[in-house]
Amino acid sequence: MTRPPAIAIEGLVKAYAGQESPAVNGMSLVVPQGILFGLLGANGAGKSTTLALLCGLTGADSGTMEILGRRMSPAALAVKKLLGFVPQDIALYEHLTGRENLLFFARLYGVKRKQLQERVDFCLHLAGLVPRADQLVATYSGGMKRRLNLAVGLLHEPEILFLDEPTVGIDAQSRQLIHTQLQHLVGQGLTIIYTTHYMEEAEQLCTLVAIIDQGKILAMDTPQGLMAHHGCRNLEECFFLLTGKELRD
Template sequence: MANVAPAVNIANLSFQYPGNEAPSFTNLNLQIAKGERFGLFGPNGAGKTTLMNLMTGLLKADEGTIALNGIKVGRHKYRVNRLFGFVPQDFSFYQELSPKENLEFFGAWYGLNSQVIKQKTDELLQVMGLADVRDKQVQQFSGGMKRRVNLAIGVIHNPGILFLDEPTVGVDVQTRHAIINYLIDLNKNGTTLIYTSHQLNEAEDLCNEVALLDDGKIMAQGGLNDLLKQHKHDDLEELFLALTGKHFRDDV
């Protein structure tokens, strides 16, 4: 039986923002297996969002390669874009449109036919609790409702890999619970989740494997329970502080 390509394979990755004195990453290597619920964590400035932007092709690596399901990012843009969904921290929809119109637009952008777009739009509006407001402008929505629109757009094309950058920031407990449960269901159906957040208690509910990133380096990686036992800590927050320190990391 042939070896199955990992969902994400990062090999010897180097990247430096123009004008920065130091690189964000130097010879970084990381593999994420298909079907994982993978958490990427680190303090402010550790490189989490930069790495996610590199994996999704929003930034281009200076050296090294990134492959999704064996297809190299940057060389097969159309094929790669169909492989993954991305739910960014910033809202990525048109505020003046309704959730229905947003889903129809992004479904067409992904190349779905009209029948599939209608089916997926109806399904996602129902699942996300947005069916009753399907025709209202998104700009009228609460933060939690906007988060659910953001998530629906990211999954309308049934991606095999879903990148999530702070998907529940600023939402209430009910919305957070609904989003996490939906993501776990997606994963059970085969979607690989790659997730970053400052909500470490939430991460323990969602992730079965984690990597702790600091200063562009992976400080620890493995199954969450195995890492806690190995480093003799009770929860992810304790492990996080032990490996990255307790000093302030505010962005300047």
């Protein structure tokens, strides 16, 4: 029996009131399970809206979305159990400790009492925050907050993890730790959907990448496949070749 794809979307459209063109404009995409998939695009290309649709934060105007073979919508609570979402913002309580934040979100995810402590300890270890676990998040550095933000998304052992630019504005050490942990998690069978501006990072980490612009997928392949197909030396060259160099403010 074949495994359903992690994500299958067909003709997805989402428009916001007052905007000339849809943020997501007829997007179709299939992402297999167990890979690290990079969604690359300039500001306003439609990356965050695509993630918002896939995570059930908002509803689509038209088109279909399936997560692990199940229909996704904002009301699909059973499907939401299968996914973890790490927003671009540091979505944590500054006046709770790292451990208290993890306990709070784990309880909300419905992690069973017996596993609660184990999962919290695992996530603290994964984020490299065990020594600072009982200090307020307000006292953490930017990198520590980013790592904790990522750890929250893994508390309930999701099958798909959505990351919206998880390495923005952090030091090289924290970025390196996040990269290592993500590769480790993919090795264990987790599917990761990842948006980033950093082409070098995507080239190094992602199994498959899709370059999107104006709500449409312009190209999708492995990083090496894209470079070979377009005769580019790196992914950044491919990106500029496909999207142009005009500013996207």
